[in-house]
Amino acid sequence: GAVVSQHPSWVICKSGTSVKIECRSLDFQATTMFWYRQFPKQSLMLMATSNEGSKATYEQGVEKDKFLINHASLTLSTLTVTSAHPEDSSFYICSARGVGGRSTGELFFGEGSRLTVL
Amino acid sequence: AQKVTQAQTEISVVEKEDVTLDCVYETRDTTYYLFWYKQPPSGELVFLIRRNSFDEQNEISGRYSWNFQKSTSSFNFTITASQVVDSAVYFCALSGLGSEKLVFGKGTKLTVNP
Numbered sequence: 001g002a003v004v005s006q007h008p009s010w011v012i013c014k015s016g017t018s019v020k021i022e023c024r025s026l027d028f029q030a031t032t033m034f035w036y037r038q039f040p041k042q043s044l045m046l047m048a049t050s051n052e053g054s055k056a057t058y059e060q061g062v063e064k065d066k067f068l069i070n071h072a073s074l075t076l077s078t079l080t081v082t083s084a085h086p087e088d089s090s091f092y093i094c095s096a097r098g099v100g101g102r103s104t105g106e107l108f109f110g111e112g113s114r115l116t117v118l
Numbered sequence: 119a120q121k122v123t124q125a126q127t128e129i130s131v132v133e134k135e136d137v138t139l140d141c142v143y144e145t146r147d148t149t150y151y152l153f154w155y156k157q158p159p160s161g162e163l164v165f166l167i168r169r170n171s172f173d174e175q176n177e178i179s180g181r182y183s184w185n186f187q188k189s190t191s192s193f194n195f196t197i198t199a200s201q202v203v204d205s206a207v208y209f210c211a212l213s214g215l216g217s218e219k220l221v222f223g224k225g226t227k228l229t230v231n232p
Contacts, residue, residue: 043224046220107218109164111160112163
């Protein structure tokens with residue numbers, strides 16, 4: 001079964017609204033989580049690295065004020081797309097590298113969240 | 119800079135055929151990891167294999183096998199006796215040793231027809 005869970009799986013929102021996507025590690029503590037973005041028929045591009053208890057590290061070209069990341073606990077990271085626009089429509093995938101529990105330090109990926117902005 | 123190239127955008131085979139997915143990578147790191155992931159239509163990424171650059175032994179896992187050739191910077195993936203359930207997009211990825219950031223190829227969409 002999944003060890004990293006994302007919610008919601010899909011979301012449709014109006015332009016200008018904000019959308020929050022959650023990424024949870026189910027049975028291990030994830031000190032570091034990663035957020036990727038995947039355009040249709042494209043590869044995954046790393047957006048940011050989320051570290052528990054500290055600020056996220058964003059990749060070049062990713063607007064930190066647009067994509068807010070919060071990693072408030074060892075099992076939860078959230079990505080908030082603020083003032084979403086149609087060009088933000090994409091498939092967002094998180095991954096987690098953990099310690100303890102079932103984790104062996106491998107990266108586990110969530111099921112992904114498909115965002116459609118109208 | 120790191121780069122992963124999957125030249126095959128789409129492959130279509132008939133069930134029971136063998137199929138090889140190509141992956142060529144570029145890195146300046148002397149130590150690194152290579153990965154293959156499967157992304158079925160549902161969207162989640164399924165981990166298939168991780169190989170470190172020190173280990174050039176080929177690996178077999180059931181119908182899956184991987185051929186790592188450091189001399190040609192390739193890490194090809196072969197599915198033997200393909201099945202319809204193998205239909206998915208397959209991604210090859212690379213990370214530096216000690217780095218958790220994965221650089222993905224563009225993926226190869228495999229369709230296995232009955």
